[in-house]
Amino acid sequence: MRIDAHQHFWRPERGDYPWMAGAPEGLRRYFGPGDLAPLLAECEIEASVLVQAAPTVEETDYLLGIADACPSVAGVVGWIDFQHTSERRSLERLAAHPALVGIRPMVQDIADDDWVLRRDLDWAFAAVQELDLAFDALGYARHARRFLQRIERHPELRVVIDHGMKPAIAKGEFGTWAADMRDIARNTRALCKLSGLATEAAPGAGIDVLRPYMELLLEVFGPARLMWGSDWPVATTAVGYVEWFRACERLLLACGDGERARVLGLNAATFYQLPVQYQGDK
Numbered sequence: 001m002r003i004d005a006h007q008h009f010w011r012p013e014r015g016d017y018p019w020m021a022g023a024p025e026g027l028r029r030y031f032g033p034g035d036l037a038p039l040l041a042e043c044e045i046e047a048s049v050l051v052q053a054a055p056t057v058e059e060t061d062y063l064l065g066i067a068d069a070c071p072s073v074a075g076v077v078g079w080i081d082f083q084h085t086s087e088r089r090s091l092e093r094l095a096a097h098p099a100l101v102g103i104r105p106m107v108q109d110i111a112d113d114d115w116v117l118r119r120d121l122d123w124a125f126a127a128v129q130e131l132d133l134a135f136d137a138l139g140y141a142r143h144a145r146r147f148l149q150r151i152e153r154h155p156e157l158r159v160v161i162d163h164g165m166k167p168a169i170a171k172g173e174f175g176t177w178a179a180d181m182r183d184i185a186r187n188t189r190a191l192c193k194l195s196g197l198a199t200e201a202a203p204g205a206g207i208d209v210l211r212p213y214m215e216l217l218l219e220v221f222g223p224a225r226l227m228w229g230s231d232w233p234v235a236t237t238a239v240g241y242v243e244w245f246r247a248c249e250r251l252l253l254a255c256g257d258g259e260r261a262r263v264l265g266l267n268a269a270t271f272y273q274l275p276v277q278y279q280g281d282k
Contacts, residue, residue, distance in 0.1 A: 001276055003074065004048040005268035006162065006195045006229025007036060009066055016054040019109060024237050031233045033070045039232070039241040040072060047074040047276055049229070049268060051136065055079055055106050057090050067099035074274040075101035077136050082124035091124075095131045101272040102134035102158075107143060108166070116143065116150050125154050134158040134272055137190070140166045141173060144180035151188045159188065160271060163196025163231060164217050169209065170202040178216050185220040191271055192221045194248055194263065195229030198238035207239070207247045214251050223252075223259035227267040 011030050012020060020028055040048065050063050050073045060078030067073040076099045080087045094100050107116055115121075116139070128135050135157055137147045144165045151159050161184065167177040184190055194217055197210045218226060228248050232241050239247075252260045269276050 001047065001265050001269070002043065002045040003227075003265040003268040003274070003276070004040065004045050004230050004232070005160075005227040005272075006051050006193050007048050007232045008051055008053045008234065009033065009036075009063065010053050010059075011062075014054070014059065014062065016056045016059055018055070026237060027233060033066065033072065036232060037072070039230075042242055043245045045245075047072055047265075047274065049073075049075045049077060049101065049272055049274075051077040052079040052104055052106075055081075055109075057081075057087075057094070060094055060100075064094070064097050064099050073099070074269075074276055075099055075272045077102040077104050077134070079104060079106070080124070082121045085123050088123070088127055091127055091131065095133060098275070100133065101274065102136055102160075103128050104136035104138055104162070107137070107139045107147075113142060114146060116146050122153070125150070125157060129154060129157040132273075134160060136160055136162050137165075138162045141168060141177040141180065144177065144184065148180070148184050148187065151184070151190055155189070158271060159190040160227070161190055161192040163193060163200075164213060166196065166200050167213055169197065169200040169205070169213060174212065174216075178220075181216065182220045185225070191225045191227060191267060192217055193229045194218075194226050194251075196231040196235065198235050198244065199231070201238065203238070205238075207243070210247070211251070214248070218251060223255050223262050225267070226263050227271065228264050229268075 009032050063076045067076050078094055078100055080091045082105050167173050197213055201209050230241050
């Protein structure tokens with residue numbers, strides 16, 4: 001089974017996507033299961049993880065409703081407000097839904113780069129762990145060292161780095177980012193998503209520009225801790241769904257069949273504890 005570990009659906013008229021005002025016009029429309037289905041079919045992907053795109057609990061409820069109605073959605077990564085301890089009740093309510101598999105604060109959009117290190121947020125990370133949910137770490141390369149410190153405070157928390165921590169590929173950033181990714185891989189048990197890199201490159205850059213970054217993530221995290229994701233539809237501003245999937249398939253040609261299976265599905269199923277069955281499972 002192949003699993004897309006990172007995709008989005010949204011309905012702009014909901015009005016809770018503050019980032020959308022500055023987004024490319026092609027993203028400012030409804031995206032739903034019917035739009036994604038043919039792409040999943042072409043790449044022979046059977047399930048996906050639906051990730052929040054709005055900083056509201058209401059959007060998480062909306063996504064859980066989609067999961068109830070859409071068999072291909074195997075899990076939802078939602079949102080709560082980490083800044084208010086009263087949100088523990090919201091988290092417990094959401095966690096009672098079998099499709100909720102993780103939580104993601106939108107750290108990349110927060111002005112304070114040190115936000116993730118605030119001690120008054122400790123309760124939220126502890127609660128995510130206590131409720132056996134995963135944590136998606138969304139940020140830019142400048143947040144990498146901060147996320148490393150946060151992850152080290154919670155060694156038992158299941159963490160995945162979204163989009164390789166978004167290196168500034170368009171500016172040629174590599175060395176510091178690569179060192180930070182290596183340190184996260186070496187010093188924590190975090191996994192990393194092979195996703196979202198194309199939108200960090202200059203327009204029209206092409207897959208060849210992305211390949212050193214893709215290879216670095218495969219090197220430091222290895223096939224056992226890397227999971228493929230499309231970041232659809234965000235990534236469509238830079239690369240097509242099928243094009244990105246085929247590029248990642250080529251990257252994995254040097255891996256064995258079992259290692260490719262891990263990156264293209266099994267790691268996501270295991271990490272997010274998805275209710276999917278693999279051939280050969282008992």
